Amino acid sequence: MEVEGARKNEAVISFGPEDLKEVNLSHNDALVIQARVVNYDILRVFVDSGSSANVVFKDAFMQMDSQGYHLEAVETALFGFAGHVVYPEWEIVLPLTLGSPDLKKTVMTFFTVVDSPSSYNTILGRQAMNELKAVASTYNQKIKFPVGARVRDVRGDQPSSRKCYVEAVRADQSETRREGKKLRVDEVRGRVLEKGEQELTWISPLISEHQLNILPGSHPVKQKKRHFGPENDKVIDEQVKDMLKAGHIREIQFPTWLSNVVLVPKSTGKWRMCVDFRELNKACPKNHYCNVPKI
Incomplete structure (x- = not known):
């Protein structure tokens, strides 16, 4: 097939059995890779085609030397899959490089700096994927992109992906426990009983149903x-x-x-x-x- 507007000399990106040689099957792992941002090799980079924005978490960003790159305040909130709202700190354009010195690709792309706990350092969303003209496959644990007439690939790190998942689950469980304690204070409107009073005035269904x-x-x-x-x-x-x-x-x-x-x-x-x-x-x-x- 030929895509209208595509350059005829661009490489064709495809996935085949050879891409599964180093993949630990069967799996349900997210695609977590290593990338270079500015002049830093960043581990735990989550490739997320469901995200409209590229995100760099503040803890990782503060360890980079971003002098010479302009930070801009952000007023637009980010909405997660579950509907939760995150208010970013800044937005900045940084060089993103994938590949090895012999065959690599660099694009200047927007990153949204978010001050939020995460098991990842960076999230590459659709913006970076489109600028790289990249195609990701979680099953094959690879992201591929054209470099001139050739195709370069970056393999996912499955052990790192699984470690990130475990850390995220533990963090979510801890947050749930904290929210449960908060609900007991804020939503269970109980007080010291006086003679003849009811024990509790109301219990949230989130606590007991x-x-x-x-x-x-x-x-x-x-x-x-x-x-x-x-x-x-x-x-x-x-x-x-x-x-x-x-x-x-x-x-x-x-x-x-x-x-x-x-x-x-x-x-x-x-x-x-x-x-x-x-x-x-x-x-x-x-x-x-x-x-x-x-x-």
């Missing part, structure tokens, strides 16, 4: 409304109001399962309000390791 495992073929049951007498109705009404205020329950208009409450006397002479879940219990698998009686 309960789901019912209903047996297939089970049909919802709506119990008939029970009457407990004026005195007990007053107790139920007060406890329901407390639970609504605390956010433990909420009103719904069209319930599928409907169970009555049950008042159980406490040793203090007061009442504990429970729910008659016998019909619901019948529709759920038995827990043979739990000896707690069901009401």
